[in-house]
Amino acid sequence: MLAAGAKGGVKINPKDFSETDIEKVARAWAREFSPYIGKDKDIPAPDIYTNPQIMAYMLDEFEKIVGHSEPGMITGKPLELGGSQGRNQATAQGGVYVLEELIKVLGLKLEGLKIVVQGFGNAGYYVAILLYNLGCKIIAVSDSQGGIFKADGLNPEEVNRTKMEQGSVINFQKQGIEKISNNEILELECDVLVPSALDNVIAKDNADKIKAKIVLELANGPTAPEADEVLFKKGLIVLPDVLANAGGVVVSYFEWVQNNSGFYWSEKEVLEKLQPIMVGAFKKVWNLSKEKNISLREAAFALAIGRIVKAMELRGTTDLRDP
Numbered sequence: 297m298l299a300a301g302a303k304g305g306v307k308i309n310p311k312d313f314s315e316t317d318i319e320k321v322a323r324a325w326a327r328e329f330s331p332y333i334g335k336d337k338d339i340p341a342p343d344i345y346t347n348p349q350i351m352a353y354m355l356d357e358f359e360k361i362v363g364h365s366e367p368g369m370i371t372g373k374p375l376e377l378g379g380s381q382g383r384n385q386a387t388a389q390g391g392v393y394v395l396e397e398l399i400k401v402l403g404l405k406l407e408g409l410k411i412v413v414q415g416f417g418n419a420g421y422y423v424a425i426l427l428y429n430l431g432c433k434i435i436a437v438s439d440s441q442g443g444i445f446k447a448d449g450l451n452p453e454e455v456n457r458t459k460m461e462q463g464s465v466i467n468f469q470k471q472g473i474e475k476i477s478n479n480e481i482l483e484l485e486c487d488v489l490v491p492s493a494l495d496n497v498i499a500k501d502n503a504d505k506i507k508a509k510i511v512l513e514l515a516n517g518p519t520a521p522e523a524d525e526v527l528f529k530k531g532l533i534v535l536p537d538v539l540a541n542a543g544g545v546v547v548s549y550f551e552w553v554q555n556n557s558g559f560y561w562s563e564k565e566v567l568e569k570l571q572p573i574m575v576g577a578f579k580k581v582w583n584l585s586k587e588k589n590i591s592l593r594e595a596a597f598a599l600a601i602g603r604i605v606k607a608m609e610l611r612g613t614t615d616l617r618d619p
Contacts, residue, residue: 299549302338303516310345322353330361335368335556341548342372343516344417344494348384352377368555371548380551382566383544388422389567390543391514392430393574394535395488398510401582407431410486412508414438414478415493416455416465419514419541423490424452432488436481440493442466443481445474483507491518498523506532513537528591536593538600539581546573 306325310318332338342351351373358369367378375381382389399406409432413420416439424434433449441464444450450468458468466475482489482502489508491497495517498506503523511527511534513519519527519534527534547570554560561569585595 299339301545303343305343318350319353322350323357326354326357327361330358333358333369334362335366335552339368339548339552340370341545346372347418348372348374348379351379368552371551373551378551378555380547380554380566381561381563382570383547383551384418385422385426386547386566386570387419387514387541387544388426390546390570390574391419391423391490391512391535391540392426393543393571394540394578395427395510395512397575397578398533398535398582408433409488410435411488411490412436412481412484412486413490413492414443414481414497415491415515416459417493419544420490420492421452421456423492423512423514424455427488428452435486436476436484437465438476438478438481439465440478443476443478444468445476445481445484446470446472448472488512491515494518496520498527500526503527504530506530508532511535512540514541516541524591524593534592536591536596538596539577539592542577543570543574546570 306321308321313321333340340354342348351370355367355370355373355377359366367373372383373379396406407430411424411427411432411434413424413434413436416424416437420437424437428434428451434452435447435449436443436445437450437452437455438444439459444455444465455465455468459465479502482491482497483505485507487508488510489506490512492514494515497515498511498519500520500522503526506527509532511519511532513534513536516537518537524534547566550561550566550569580599581592581595584599585592588595
């Protein structure tokens, strides 16, 4: 993608505010940042505790300020305002594409793998559904209030229905379900652990207790640096966030392209464009990690930094303008 990246946010808990208050905050943010954002400047996108509606508030406020339509100034919008098909599940779908490739190179089968999903927001819900439909067994899920475990597997759609109606996955009732904490869910024995919520949930004090064989990082920075070293020495394979959750950013880029061109793609077309990008990225990272005997995270960082250095070299390093 011809784009760099950055992070930012507003330090509030939206659960403590009304929808009207959230709209006021979103519009205030767009007003304050309007000189610095735009389709050819910084382009915001949704993350934790934001959604297409909040993107819509920001778009509307920005367009009032600049006085013209500019849908490409923000991504993750509702479809009616120029959003992209496939954006909602893009982060999870990209992660699944990467996991599928890993399973192939390991000579394993995806069907029947035991999956634990910590965090049942957008990414967590969609990854659970996608893997469930591929034949995996979702044995535990959690949200901010706690988690549930069922040895013979959960139906993510049923769990999500309860979460939408009653506020949390812990209210899901079925024979054989055990309630567990967010700390306990990380330490369950499983094939794939998918941290999909907050950062640093795998830390130095619990890294040794992780029993998963594979960690698929859909959250940003769910593994603390000191814990990463512990997992690598234990032989766990960590599909790092910079690779595993990139599907959302890629489809945000697709949305920007569609907005600027005026041509829009079907969900099938979006996912068909996403898959080779994620698969190609995985193969480059995997091959370098094997060649250098380093973790996938280190390989991903090395590739990324190498591209930046090359671009800087091509631009030149000397200012030749007259003083």
